[in-house]
Amino acid sequence: MTTSPAAPPAASPAARLIGHWLAGLERAGIPEEAAAVGRGCIIDTLGVALAGAGADAARMAREEALDIYATGPCTLLGGGRRCAQGAAFANTAAAHALDFDDNCYAGFVHGSAVVVPTALAAVEAAGGTGADLLTAVVAGSEAEYALAIALGNGVYEAGWWTTALFGAVGAAAAAAKAFRLDGDRAADAIAFALCGAGGLRACFGTSAKPLLAAQAAANGLRAARLAMRGGAVPHGVVEDPRGFARLVAQGRFNVTALEELGRRWHLLDPGIDTKAYPVCLSSHAAADAVRDLMVEYRLDPSDIVAVRCVVPPVVAANLTYDRPATPGEARFSLPFAVACVMLHGDLTLDHLSGPTLADPRLRAAMERVSMRSDPGWNADPDRARLAPEGADVMVETRTGKSVRRFCASARGTVARPLSMEDHTAKFLACAGRAIGPAAAQRLHRHLSAIDTLPGLDGVLDGGTD
Known part of the structure; x- marks a missing residue:
């Protein structure tokens, strides 16, 4: 008598693959080369965000945050403190207002403009360290880029503005890591963020562009906070016949990109393009x-x-x-x-x-x-x-x-990277517009040593040595 082999276990839903990888990621598990890129993303993004805080769209977002979000421990660039969602909303608008923030060809997204401010707000709210911030930024970036690769660049070509679309996932992942959610709760955060994600490229050239990025950041952070409270969330939101892959990516979905999380580091491949000019x-x-x-x-x-x-x-x-x-x-x-x-x-x-x-x-x-x-x-x-x-x-x-x-490739792209001196000069020029040259120098030193910071209080003001 023969018996049939047991059926292979069903593949984990995308949200669960991401969530459980997030829960297991620690700073020690991030290769130093990837950590160095993540550190560069934090420095570049906060520099352009400080410069962007005076732009009209950023002022609008900050005023909205001051009006509707609760007071909290998180820094608003340009002045004030609010809860984590308010800070993520306002600071993401500042990071993207000048279109000087970085790009990644995994999804054609401005990843850091959403992930870095959200991670910063969540880590501030959680009372975390500089190492926690770096870990949350890497976590959010890798989760967002892996999902974007799994769904393909046809999403962008179809007219979706992937910075807002996938940015909600990057924000949820960064916040889930900062809040130290377990695997299932982190999966809840990813799934909930995906259920409400959106954004259209029709926004280009208008204030809607940075404000939609800001909305993605706040929504992703809110998804992580709601996940902490429990509730039924569809972990199969990507694969569902009524779900993300079919509606947004014409059914294209390659789960391999998610299964490789922690083995392939998207901060290194395809890598991050740092802009030399403040335009598209x-x-x-x-x-x-x-x-x-x-x-x-x-x-x-x-x-x-x-x-x-x-x-x-x-x-x-x-x-x-x-x-x-x-x-x-x-x-x-x-x-x-x-x-x-x-x-x-x-x-x-x-x-x-x-x-x-x-x-x-x-x-x-x-x-x-x-x-x-x-x-x-x-x-x-x-x-x-x-x-x-x-x-x-x-x-x-x-x-x-x-x-x-x-x-083929502009200066600042992965193929023609900016020198360390050019990176530093860009940061000092951007941050110096907002906080002055001396404070910009101090902030650059602090961010360059992000792993050693015991906390983030006062860091964005330039701090003291």
Whole structure:
């Protein structure tokens, strides 16, 4: 007599895979290389958040937080203290208000802008240490990026704004780690965050973009707090026929990405792109190409009669403002980025202003810049992989000479990382705008030694040595 082999155990739902991995993650289990990237994410994000706290969208979010959230132990950038949800909401808006925060190609997301402020708020609320903050940031980042890879980049291409969509998961994961939830409760937090996640790319160029990121942060943190209280939550929300994968990703879901949590570190692969310019990353490669050509061929702006940029479809889809009227629109304008670099040799926060946009020289330079989408860009798998937001740039001069540069990856991306000195200079320039040079230097020293901090009280004010 023969017996049938036992059926294999059913695979754990996605939320449970993430939740139990989160519960088991400790600082000692994070490889130092991944921890170093996480530390860099904290430094870069808090620098741009301090600079962004004065932006209109950030002020709006802070005022809303002061109005509707309870007083608590958590720091609001720009002034005040509120409960963890209020701080996550306000500080995420500040982190993303200038579009100077980092990117990750796992999901095409601004991961740190949501994860870092949420982790900071949750760790402050829990009375945790600097090491707890670093662990929560790594936890939230890895959970968000793994789920994004499992569902594929078709989510972004379909029009979802994945920073808000997946950011709720990153926020829930970071908060679950900071609050030290067990595996099932952490799974509850992930599942609940997914049930209400959303965000549309129609928000680009408007205040809705940083505010939707802020909403994702508050919702993710709230999901973790609700998980502590118990209740029935659908752990199968990703796989359910009425669930996340079918409705958002056309049914695509590769669970392997979640099963590899803790073995593949997404902070290292695909890694984190740190912005050199405070505008959408889609314009950076073209701007770099023009800047490099002008230096190499010693071109003056008056020498250039036309700049013709051929770009992948995703770049054209992101950069929808040919003639921007506001700084928000300029952040999503290839002609603005190229013209700014052409005239000034750089593109800084100071250039995102009404006077710069009104400069007749800039308006004239923008008229000389064109962008054409190449629908066949992704037909070559290597080009699609190595130059997802690249640019093929032709500069035509008054002498009739044309020079060309193909830029696969902009400065600051994983392929062309910024130096440590450039990272530090960016932080000091951003933070110094808000708290002054001396306090910015002190804060940079504290954040660079995040593992050694016994607590976070006063750190964001620059602290004392």
